[in-house]
Structure formats: structure tokens, C-alpha cells
Amino acid sequence: MIHGFNLGVSALLNERFPWLKTEENVSLARRTTIGCGGTVAVSASPSDAEEASELLAYLLGSGIPYAFLGAGANTLPQDEDIDGVLIRTDRLTALLMGGNCIFAGAGVTGGALCRFARGHGVGGFEPFTGIPMTVGGAVTMNAGVPGWHISDVVIRVLAVQNGKIRSFPLEMCAFGEKKSVFQEGIFVVGALFRAEPASKERIAANTARYRERRKSLPKGRSMGCTFVNPEGRSAGELIESCGLKGFREGGAHVSEVHANFIINEGGTAADVAALIGRVRGEVLAKTGISLREEIRRLTFDVHT
């Protein structure tokens, strides 16, 4: 079934958009940090906003299901093979400095952004040190560390909504705790950031501090924190207080190091999803607190 689909859509995309980089039978296990999931029929990688808008307008008009993926570090795929198009950002890698701003394409990694800022004597990006991410995923998730989020440095975001290129000033991004307006099917093409000059010594000291903090995080395949911290509480501490460290479903278990991390050792996406459901259920039953998922499920919708 998937074979028939990928030949059809892949050929259609290549004929209509000869400039578009496509790949068939894309393994989600290889493209996500949790390391599970089936294949997607086709992935497509636009290289600028115009290409992205033409592609998305076409997919919308044709009723072809699609989804977006960056570094796959906060994403839980599904095990089933999917008849859809995975829109990737690996060619959106522009990095420009002008005046007091940095523009970064959606596919720029956290490491590349930190190096670029450091190289231009710009501070404020050090909290990204060691976070597995692309700019597109981080903007969509409002990624950050306690006390600092990407929304603290965003000026505006270039995106495609309903097949049209749009620029979202900060106040229209609806940034919140691990959320933004871009979670509503809006494709991030890149973002403009505030660039504050800082001394090399200060940037180096901050980078070392953030790198050191991350050493205590669990090793292994995960999606980072599974749940958002409820107001004034730590999701990890709540899970631990319910005695769930080490709790297991198939090949997935709650980390012994940090209870908000789920580690996958050869399990399926269904194992991970079942474990998330059981943890949430236990915490609700024992504490009355309903945990909200931070991680994002990869769903291929027909957008209209």
C-alpha cells in the first residue's frame, strides 16, 4: 500500500517541483531521538520560503496528509507506516547577521546557532548549549531552560500559514510554557533574533556552565522531558513521588536518573505511548494532578 502511494506522490512532487529534494520510505526511528516508529512514504525538503509555500499550498489543495519534523528530539512517531509527506527543514540553513539581529533558518541546529553567535561576539544564546534541536522545532516548542526560553530572544518568525508566507511579530507567536501558535499547523521557515554584544569570556563561561548542568541528564534514547511542569511543581518529582522510577512498558522505561525522562531501549512507539498513559494515570490517581504532555505526537493530517 505504502509502496503504491510513495511512487505516486513522490513522482507527482518531482514532476511538479523539480527543484524539491525528496526521499522515499523515510524511517522515523532514524529521524527521531526516541528511536522508534514506522516509515513515511516521502519526505520533502524546501530550501526557502517560496518553495515551502508552493509545496504547502499544493499539499493543502490536493488533500495529501503531511507533518513537519526538525531534529525529532521532542517527537513521538507512530509504529504504522504512513501514507503522507514529511516536511523537513534540512535545507533551511541560512544564518545571517545584520545590525543587532541574527536570522536563522528553521533547519539550523542549536549547536550551529551557538557557534555562529559566539563567532560574532553575540551573547544570550548560551542556554541552547547541548539542547538537541533545530530552530524550527525550538520556536514551535518555545524551548529553553528554567528561567529562559527562546521567546526571550525572538523578534519575529517567518512562516507559511495556509500556503502563504507570513511574518509573525513576537506578540503574534502566542508563546507559552512549551507552546506557540506554530503548533497549529503553521510551518516555521526561520526566525529573527535579538543579538546583544557580549565579551568572549562571558560567553565562554556561560557556555561551560550550561554544558556542565546537562551532564546530569539521563543518557539513552529519549525525547527529553515528557511532561510540562505543572504550575509551581516539578513533573519529575511528582512522578518519582508516585514510585514510578524504573516503571516499564515493553522496551520503554521511566528513567532512574530523572523521572520525567522516558528511555527507549528497542521498544516500539506503542510501548512509549502506553508508558506515558500509565504514568499520567498513576500520577492523577495518587496526586489529583493531570500532567500535560510536552512531547509532540507526529500525526499526519489532511489540512484544509
Ligand SMILES: Cc1cc2nc3c(=O)[nH]c(=O)nc-3n(C[C@H](O)[C@H](O)[C@H](O)COP(=O)(O)OP(=O)(O)OC[C@H]3O[C@@H](n4cnc5c(N)ncnc54)[C@H](O)[C@@H]3O)c2cc1C
Ligand atoms: C536529551 C534531550 C534533552 C532535551 N533538553 C531540552 C531542554 O533542556 N529544553 C527544552 O526546551 N527541550 C529539551 N529537549 C526537547 C527538544 O530538544 C526541544 O523541544 C527542541 O526544541 C526540539 O527541536 P526539534 O527540532 O527536535 O523538534 P522536533 O521534535 O522535530 O519537532 C517538535 C514539534 O515541532 C514541530 N516542528 C518541527 N519543525 C517545525 C517547523 N519548521 N515548523 C513548524 N513545526 C515544526 C514538529 O511537528 C513537532 O510537533 C530535550 C530533548 C532531548 C532528547
